[in-house]
Amino acid sequence: MTVPFVLAVPSKGRLQENTEAFFTRAGLSLAKPRGARDYRGTIAGLDNVEIAYLSASEIASQLARGMVHLGVTGEDLLRESIPDADNRVLLIDSLGFGSANVVVAVPQAWIDVRTMADLDDVTTGFRAQHNRRMRVATKYINLTRNFFAAHGVVDYRIVESAGATEGAPAVGTAEMIVDITTTGATLAANGLKVLDDGVILRSQANLVASRDADWSDEARETARVILDHIAARARASKYREVRTRFAGCNEALLNEAHNRFGVVAPFGGPTSSGMLTLHCPPLQLYALGSFLREHGADTVSIASLDYVLDRENPLFARLEAFLRQ
Numbered sequence: 001m002t003v004p005f006v007l008a009v010p011s012k013g014r015l016q017e018n019t020e021a022f023f024t025r026a027g028l029s030l031a032k033p034r035g036a037r038d039y040r041g042t043i044a045g046l047d048n049v050e051i052a053y054l055s056a057s058e059i060a061s062q063l064a065r066g067m068v069h070l071g072v073t074g075e076d077l078l079r080e081s082i083p084d085a086d087n088r089v090l091l092i093d094s095l096g097f098g099s100a101n102v103v104v105a106v107p108q109a110w111i112d113v114r115t116m117a118d119l120d121d122v123t124t125g126f127r128a129q130h131n132r133r134m135r136v137a138t139k140y141i142n143l144t145r146n147f148f149a150a151h152g153v154v155d156y157r158i159v160e161s162a163g164a165t166e167g168a169p170a171v172g173t174a175e176m177i178v179d180i181t182t183t184g185a186t187l188a189a190n191g192l193k194v195l196d197d198g199v200i201l202r203s204q205a206n207l208v209a210s211r212d213a214d215w216s217d218e219a220r221e222t223a224r225v226i227l228d229h230i231a232a233r234a235r236a237s238k239y240r241e242v243r244t245r246f247a248g249c250n251e252a253l254l255n256e257a258h259n260r261f262g263v264v265a266p267f268g269g270p271t272s273s274g275m276l277t278l279h280c281p282p283l284q285l286y287a288l289g290s291f292l293r294e295h296g297a298d299t300v301s302i303a304s305l306d307y308v309l310d311r312e313n314p315l316f317a318r319l320e321a322f323l324r325q
């Protein structure tokens with residue numbers, strides 16, 4: 001019996017919907033054959049892949065232990081829960097959703113405390129005056145320790161908090177917090193402010209590989225196919241396809257278009273009849289269309305691309321390099 005390839009995706013929370021949409025866009029449709037409460041799933045067309053539906057934090061720990069090959073989770077959870085994360089897991093690609101910052105926040109009433117250096121002064125003064133250390137409520141214990149140490153802040157102690165962390169200063173269980181924030185609404189509602197240099201980590205959802213998973217030849221081949229879908233979609237969404245045909249279309253013009261608009265010519269220069277296909281960054285489309293018409297094109301058509309399969313797969317190349325190290 002062959003060991004299945006395991007891909008872990010969030011079963012709930014903020015990352016779930018976006019993750020499913022991400023795989024669907026890449027042409028990989030995740031299915032739960034036994035219904036919505038089934039925590040094992042499949043990918044159409046990839047028989048040996050098992051989808052493990054887990055919470056975002058569980059995905060980070062399963063990646064660390066090599067129980068899953070690939071997973072989608074937040075960078076905050078990886079950096080917090082995996083010592084030496086860069087050696088144990090590879091962040092193959094950031095996915096453009098699940099953005100949030102892990103921050104140091106203090107009461108807005110502390111008007112003289114704006115930076116970590118100010119915090120250093122206050123924590124030292126507090127200890128001298130009260131004969132105890134200031135308390136930081138957080139679930140990000142390791143990120144907090146490392147960040148405070150890097151800023152030379154030592155007179156504090158951590159109070160572990162599993163939820164509603166922003167409420168801790170008001171109820172008196174801590175003086176300040178380290179937590180994750182996106183809009184800042186929860187911090188503001190609790191009368192807290194982020195220190196000017198208090199952003200510990202800018203996190204987002206990542207596609208992640210585990211070093212310690214069973215990377216058999218078959219598992220590598222499965223990863224290659226999955227990453228090929230993802231890379232093809234990523235490559236396609238960076239560009240639009242621009243087509244035109246006109247007599248004056250030549251290499252020099254193509255070079256100029258490349259330099260000015262960042263276009264690439266995936267199938268080479270114009271054909272003998274002047275037919276040309278270009279890939280152009282979305283923001284440069286109108287400028288490119290104008291340029292081509294100025295040089296003789298009567299018509300320029302622009303279409304969106306679904307997938308672009310290249311011989312090179314930068315995502316799989318990164319995985320292979322990581323597993324070789």
Ligand SMILES: Nc1ncnc2c1ncn2[C@@H]1O[C@H](COP(=O)(O)OP(=O)(O)OP(=O)(O)O)[C@@H](O)[C@H]1O
Pocket residue numbers: 012013014015055056057058073074075076077098099100180181182183203204205
């Ligand atoms: N505003 C936000 N607050 C918290 N997490 C966010 C936010 N925006 C994005 N995230 C990301 O989503 C991840 C999972 O958070 P979420 O609270 O949705 O998961 P969860 O299902 O509650 O998981 P768990 O049960 O493990 O806590 C976070 O670790 C972070 O990477």
Ligand SMILES: O=P(O)(O)OC[C@H]1O[C@H](OP(=O)(O)OP(=O)(O)O)[C@H](O)[C@@H]1O
Pocket residue numbers: 163164165166179180181182183184185186187
């Ligand atoms: O900056 P904001 O946009 O206000 O978001 C930040 C809040 O969202 C998260 O909580 P979540 O809703 O995930 O609840 P949880 O703590 O139970 O996971 C996080 O722990 C913050 O409390």
Ligand SMILES: [Mg+2]
Pocket residue numbers: 013
């Ligand atoms: Mg949560």
